[in-house]
Amino acid sequence: MVSVVILGAGNVATHLFKAFKESDNISVIQWFNRSIDSIKQYKNEVTTTDDLSMLKDADVYILAVSDDAIASLSKQLSLKDKLVVHTSGSVNVYDLDKKHKRGVFYPLQTFSKGAKMNFANVPICIETINKSDYHILKELALSIGSPLKKVNSDQRRVLHLAAVFVNNFTNQLYRVGHEITESQGAEFDLLKPLILETAKKIQDISPYMAQTGPAKRNDIKTIKKHLKTLESNHHKDIYKLLTSSIQQTHGRKKL
């Protein structure tokens, strides 16, 4: 049994709390947040507090707070020689105060408010400064059914950066697709199965092998027609840059 104190009340904190609660192998003994209001709805399920000096004794303290708050919060903890981990993709493990045994428990996934997360689909990237602390975080990940991977701070920073491309930027392309269709009388919903299939395809074959379309075929006629159809210069810029990117990847001439 691993005992845990959660600090923070954002999406990651909340999803972890719910997953931990369902595991027979994990006991969430306390939930801290600066504003107690954000977590008061859980007060029948767990001891809540907004007082750092009242933190209980636990095996792991999980700082699921914003990147900027991690260093200062870890400094304020009057714990000694306790395992304290953060959940951020881009913060170095050494940014945690050095009085702690330090580690990272980074769930590489996008969390929405509301929707329940199946942690079998959430790879946990684990880092610890002391080798002996690794097994506790491993046990935490396994107890919620997550795949896990030892990932150092450099690798984690790179994964977080790549995640911006495949998540935030991809979502923005969906948004552009939404703008293009809705502004010209077509229905965005018709694209949803394609969006899902594009993501599914990549689970089995490489993005290089999965590529299709006018840019890869170097189909200049269609590319020109598309640029003419686009009404916004901003959309044209994205079209040109990503077309040229595909052509570069697949050894075609540039626009």
Next chain:
Amino acid sequence: MVSVVILGAGNVATHLFKAFKESDNISVIQWFNRSIDSIKQYKNEVTTTDDLSMLKDADVYILAVSDDAIASLSKQLSLKDKLVVHTSGSVNVYDLDKKHKRGVFYPLQTFSKGAKMNFANVPICIETINKSDYHILKELALSIGSPLKKVNSDQRRVLHLAAVFVNNFTNQLYRVGHEITESQGAEFDLLKPLILETAKKIQDISPYMAQTGPAKRNDIKTIKKHLKTLESNHHKDIYKLLTSSIQQTHGRKKL
């Protein structure tokens, strides 16, 4: 029962053939391809031919050939007053020879060689010049379990263009994610659940509502760190343009 002749041997032709064969309501009575070799493996399942003058009588002739070949192939058909449709997203229905009853049967999906396609996930965009031909194409779509939608040539062109953004360009972002991770010692596979979740999210909420990340939060510190971490100027260009696009959408300052 709808009788069909398929012309062409690419991914769309092959996937349609397989789906039609499984339906009790559709009879594929002939498969034409310029090179008979590409379809000879199906010769025990259907009459194959490479001779246009030997085309049998059918309810619908489906031209699943490359965009550039549609107009000329439809001209060469010595049929009269028959329903002839193409399957392209970007070719106008009027590009088909006017001696035919003309229509479009456009499956809005990405087709891979090999993998079986579940047509329940393939919206069919249908257009016919004569209203009375619509029901035959509707019956075809329903018989393979596809959702269908009446879509005119302008709307179809816009959908095809938007599909380039949400499919080809999105896939290129996956590719960039692959380049970034593999070149800096991290593992692309860890991103795959995130890629899938990003696409799933959009099935229920709008891309606008689904957006997260440093660009939306206008987190300048992280954006600068990311630009510093990127090794390729080309990746930096994509990062800057899509970050600025997100900021524009969400009313943040530009980079």
